[in-house]
Amino acid sequence: MLKETKLHQEFLDLEQHMRLLDRQLADAIQRIRHGSSPDLVEKAKEDEKFLLSELDRLMTRMRAVEGQLLQIQKTATRH
Numbered sequence: 807m808l809k810e811t812k813l814h815q816e817f818l819d820l821e822q823h824m825r826l827l828d829r830q831l832a833d834a835i836q837r838i839r840h841g842s843s844p845d846l847v848e849k850a851k852e853d854e855k856f857l858l859s860e861l862d863r864l865m866t867r868m869r870a871v872e873g874q875l876l877q878i879q880k881t882a883t884r885h
Contacts, residue, residue: 810878817871824864831857 834857837850 810875813871813875813878817868817875820864820868820871824861824868827857827861827864831861 831854834850834854838847838854841847841850
């Protein structure tokens, strides 16, 4: 049960971090669209690329945690 609790907490933490990354990504997209100089737009594009890779990494971890939780639930229902 302790492992399941830790996984649930990790998942909640990952969701919170995903919301933060979403907001940062939206900001970068706005800076790309409305940047006042080519340098600022380029920086925003770099930020967007970095944030997308972080979001991909985070979502991969979320799927792994979900899979572990499903395995725990399957095991619990068999007994």
